[in-house]
Amino acid sequence: MFLIPTGGLRHLTAILLCLGLAACNEPAAEAPAGPVAFHPDDECHVCGMVISELPGPKGEAVEASGAVKKFCSVQEMFVWWLQPENRNLNVTLYVHDMTRSEWNHPDDRHLIDAKKAYYVVGSDLKGAMGVTLASFADRLAAEGMATARGGQVLRWDEIGLEQLQMMHTGNDGHAGHSGHGTAH
Template sequence: MRRLRKIMIALFLAVTGLVITGCNDANKVEAPVEPVGFHAGDECHICGMLIAEFPGPKGQAVATTEVRKFCSAAEMIGWWLQPENQNRSYELYVHDMARSDWYRPDDAHLINARDAWYVAGTGLEGAMGAVLATFADKQEARALAQRTGGHVMRFDEIDQTFLSKAAINHEDDRLSPDGH
């Protein structure tokens, strides 16, 4: 009887383990989350200022349970580069400025920030810190860089050093990606 009880307990634990393993979140595939619109009262997650008061592309980090909005692409990237944010499941979005007015970016044209082309050094007005113009198309980014003397960058070329130097030096539009 005692042996039968041990066998039953072992069998119960084995079945329970299989059920738990089958429900493991690692096996779950989440659908990508879509960007949301910006509204007049939205505040920047970093500085708390009203997002709509600044020209230029905005940024947002969207997860299944929350949305964090930023008054600029640079603010969003700076937030994303913080180590505690690297392991979170956020989709990052910025405005495609080839399809938007600089002073009123169109939320219908939000694009994946990791795939975007960034132009620094344009001299364009924007929120505090670095002003980064964002584009879905490399040729559009190059055209703005040629007109303004800026330079084209990719998402993974922008780091905290660049953003910090650009924020301290209000001549941020003249810094290269390596800070010179």
């Protein structure tokens, strides 16, 4: 049996108390904020267009504090994110999973982590900004769309400003908003 002298017990108690108080001052790791539903009056953070009036998957950047930046298309979200001043922000990015959504009315119940998604780049489907990226949680679904509607499947880290620029001006011959697109 090990005995601690009375004075030693007080010192040990004081040390443990100090360690406990020090742990209270440590900042808690903030959990990533979850996705936020789109509302009829939401405007795109980049272009100012009313998001709900436009087809195709949308994107959003949700800060740990709960502040949200919403985008009328996945392409607009990428353009915003790829700007150097935004790359170090503490945000979680979300996009619609088009495996479980209708093209003209993406379902906010199926927003997924943008960095884990598969993207079809260069399909014939139009979104808010003309040719757009289609986002999928499932690789096989993305490949199926690329086979049916054209384009190629890329991952998050394979998409840069160069790909976005070529996609935006290359497929339809002009840049700008197309307004609407249809999926069959």
